[in-house]
Amino acid sequence: MARHFASVLLSTTLLASPLLAQVTTDAGTIDPEKIERFFNQPGYSPYAGRSFPTRPxxxxxxxxxxxxxxxxxxxxxxxxxxxxxxxxxxxxxxxxxxxxxxxxxxxxxxxxxxxxxxxxxxxxxxxxxxxxxxxxxxxxxxxxxxxxxxxxxxxxxxxxxxxxxxxxxxxxxxxxxxxxxxxxxxxxxxxxxxxxxxxxxxxxxxxxxxxxxxxxxxxxxxxxxxxxxxxxxxxxxxxxxxxxxxxxxxxxxxxxxxxxxxxxxxxxxxxxxxxxxxxxxxxxxxxxxxxxxxxxxxxxxxxxxxxxxEQHPSLAPSDEFADxxxxxxxxxxxxxxxxxxxxxxYAREALKRGLKLEDEFGTNxxxxxxxxxxxxxxxxxxxxxxxxxxxxxxxxxxxxxxxxxxxxxxxxxxxxxxxxxxxxxxxWATENTRASIWDAMKRKEVYGTTGTRIGLRFFGGWEFAESDALGRTPANIGYAKGVPMGGDLMPAPEGATAPNFLVAALKDPFSGNLDRIQIIKGWVDAAGEMQEKIYDVAWSGDREPGEDGKVPPVGDTVDVATASFTNTIGAPELIAVWSDPDFDPALDAFYYARVIEIPTPRWTAYDAAYFEDAAFADDVPMTVTERAYSSPIWYSHGE
Incomplete structure (x- = not known):
């Protein structure tokens, strides 16, 4: 079940928020055997003994x-x-x-x-x-x-x-x-x-x-x-x-x-x-x-x-954010x-094609x-x-x-x-050194944004529960129960029917609120055809998906003439646990998270407002929906 918030927090609160760092024990049960992988001395403090990255x-x-x-x-x-x-x-x-x-x-x-x-x-x-x-x-x-x-x-x-x-x-x-x-x-x-x-x-x-x-x-x-x-x-x-x-x-x-x-x-x-x-x-x-x-x-x-x-709109006509x-x-x-x-x-096509090539060559x-x-x-x-x-x-x-x-x-x-x-x-490096940053790049525990500093956590596993999205610090449970962005899902435990994902996003305090989090899945079907699907998993406000399954647009507060906007729509943070409803254990797949901000002024709007002699044509875009893209998590059915 997705959680979506419409509360407004002060920037100072956002800067100090632990949402993207760890999680307390109210966010689900932590397996004592697994927690030892990440905590030297588990105890009362959720911050003691951490050996995983705690800030981007x-x-x-x-x-x-x-x-x-x-x-x-x-x-x-x-x-x-x-x-x-x-x-x-x-x-x-x-x-x-x-x-x-x-x-x-x-x-x-x-x-x-x-x-x-x-x-x-x-x-x-x-x-x-x-x-x-x-x-x-x-x-x-x-x-x-x-x-x-x-x-x-x-x-x-x-x-x-x-x-x-x-x-x-x-x-x-x-x-x-x-x-x-x-x-x-x-x-x-x-x-x-x-x-x-x-x-x-x-x-x-x-x-x-x-x-x-x-x-x-x-x-x-x-x-x-x-x-x-x-x-x-x-x-x-x-x-x-x-x-x-x-x-x-x-x-x-x-x-x-x-x-x-x-x-x-x-x-x-x-x-x-x-x-x-x-x-x-x-x-x-x-x-x-x-x-x-x-x-x-x-x-x-x-x-x-x-x-x-990421993706071209002609290759994904149902993706309203591809253009x-x-x-x-x-x-x-x-x-x-x-x-x-x-x-x-385009990246999404390559990620799908990589699954096909792995079947052919044994390597993606x-x-x-x-x-x-x-x-x-x-x-x-x-x-x-x-x-x-x-x-x-x-x-x-x-x-x-x-x-x-x-x-x-x-x-x-x-x-x-x-x-x-x-x-x-x-x-997501454990320390600010060349070696640690390079190692994080090598293991793909990184994500890209279009310029904004959205905080983003993305974990995949088989045992996440809805209650895991209730805490303020989800990384404890994410690392303990699953793998982070860039990783491969561990083999499914007995009785598991589908992988599930814990995803959390925090707004850039200098930018717009968050519209939604999406998880994008790609796979190759039994006939060898490349497929993809986009799931809205968390969104702001009380919007409800329409008959087509899509969440309606969040709205737009941009005043182009003054290159200004208000954060009266959207949410400062979003978090959800999502399980793949279309999972087929016989088909390899990848999943990545995409976080979308509310519309904000594009640099062209700031130029038009600042320079009296600016002469942008009428078809020049004046707003932008900034976004973040996590590295994928891969599922392999094995042999």
Whole structure:
């Protein structure tokens, strides 16, 4: 039975609420044998002896600074040092000369500048004689120095040249790149403060296979500079094939003894390649490929500034929340899509297809957790709608971004207003250290949001009871009776008829109340067809499902003219225990939670209210329904 609340709590109460930490004994019976897995000395205090994560650590795993070639060419002058200071709460100056600061510091961050030509473009801009000997680099130098539209054009040309493997040789010197990498790791090392802030080493491998088909991956290191400096980062001049990236990762671990993982970018710009059943060069995938992808890529970037790729509305017409910040016209170079591509670009389709491939290969290559990030190229990670700093400097706050272009390739444009103020990653780590955060990523105990800081717990098991949703601290019972997000359901005990799930959400005190919690199930039926279903499991107010089984809309309090809203609808928190009513023990399945906020003003509304000269077209969206996506929990019927 779902519990839905309409009470209003003060922000201070919400900030201190233990709802997402543990649970007291009034929330169900705890098996004494199981509780010892998590408590050293069970007793009166529900907080003593805890050895599981007790709060989400918020951070960014995908940010570019002036050390990325395309970012510098477009005018970004915020470097990795400034970016990390900003993430820790400092006020910095943006590339357009404006002061900027986070509302709340992050707990961790990864600066992921492109490995291709990392840090080299500054030499082009400064007129290094070695660089100026190349006519193309001289032209780019002149355009960057001129600035404005000329600099934007240089940025587009660099993106195209990188995607086509045509960057001049002076920009791809391996020795220069390795020296710059060691400077990068030195900067990151200087900002790492275990227990306070984790500065994590990483970079982006930026395969644009076939001319703009985005197969980018972020490489996230568990360890420190000593390990990372032993192997030069892989570039697309080495290879554009993901399987060769995985081989590089294996070689890195073999040589250094360190650990590393890869996070694929949003697949909606891959033109059908991100989750294809063929490799980019046209070969069919096989069991070895599936095993490697499953090992090296435990997570997927489900939402970011260039679109959210949870599910496409054309693939799930009954999902009223699927049409959210969709970019579906083309690839990174805005090369138009062809029929059939979209189904290989979205997370939910891949999660379902992974179940089919596991039957074929014995390994599920798409068994990934979900997270979010910005992919900003400004050195500024910004996800709040009233504090959004765009993709490149030309899309930083100003009246001109109401009509500007985020991308323009030979007249194929994407408007600035299509950019989303997304997203963030929450990690359920036991402590704020690189190793603990990386370990949580590896086991997929993470979730992504579209920028808001919703608190979210999601557990799956076989023995949850309705009374387990009555307490203030559900994680005690969640860990004791089940597995957290990212996990596999344990075998069903004798007499169990269906898995059940404990899910709890807490609003971001700086954002809107919660509309509802949904659990989304995917499976492959007995005929081999991929299926999905969405269940509303908790919602605010006294709404009742209609004849179609759907809960009616929560309403809308947004005043677009003033970019304001009220939290007079929705709920500050929701919690439920839900059992799958359609469970078939013979069919493998996955489940994940999606939490939806009430409508709030989009960044475009804040711009329109702030800038007198803003000129957004009538069809530009002015509201947004922020959301959180848990990593899935998987059920396997076994043999």
């Amino acid at each position: 650590l918020w951070g960014e795993q995908h940010l570019h600074t002036s050390w990325s070639a395309d970012a510098f060419a477009s005018g970004t002058r915020v470097g990795p040092d400034e970016a990390l200071r900003y993430a820790k709460g400092a006020e910095i100056t943006s590339s357009t000369g404006q002061p900027v600061k986070l509302s709340r510091p992050y707990d961790w961050m990864v600066v992921t500048d492109h490995s291709d030509a990392m840090g080299v473009v500054a030499s082009v801009y400064e007129g290094d004689p070695n660089m100026m000997a190349d006519p193309q680099l001289k032209q780019w130098h002149d355009g960057m120095v001129e600035g404005g539209a000329s600099a934007s054009a240089v940025m587009m040309e660099m993106i195209a040249a990188q995607g086509n493997g045509e960057l001049p040789e002076q920009m791809t010197d391996n020795n220069v790149q390795f020296d710059i990498w060691k400077n990068m790791t030195e900067i990151v090392e200087g900002h790492n403060e275990p227990g306070i802030f984790s500065a994590i080493i990483g970079y982006e491998w930026s395969s644009n296979y076939g001319g703009g088909n985005n197969l980018h991956r972020n490489l996230i290191y568990r360890d420190d500079k000593y390990f990372a400096d032993q192997v030069r980062p892989l570039t697309t001049f080495d290879t554009e094939q993901p399987r060769e990236l995985w081989d590089w990762m294996q070689a890195y671990e073999d040589k250094t003894g360190g650990r590393i993982l890869a996070i694929p970018h949003n697949g909606n710009l891959s033109n059908g390649l991100m989750f294809a059943t063929e490799t980019p060069d046209g070969n069919p995938i096989d069991a070895a490929w599936a095993e490697k992808r499953a090992r090296w890529e435990p997570l997927y970037e489900v939402t970011q500034g260039k679109g959210t790729s 959210f910040e969709i970019w579906d016209k083309g690839n990174l170079n805005v090369v138009p899509k062809e029929p059939g591509m979209i189904e290989y670009e 290559p798409f068994k990934f957790g979900l997270l979010g990030s910005t992919d900003a190229h400004t050195g500024i990670s910004s996800t709040e709608e009233n504090n959004f700093w765009g993709k490149f400097p030309q899309s930083e706050p100003g009246p001109e971004r109401s009509t500007g272009n985020a991308f323009d390739f030979d007249g194929r444009t994407v408007k600035d207003w299509k950019l989303g103020a997304s997203g963030l990653t929450a990690v």
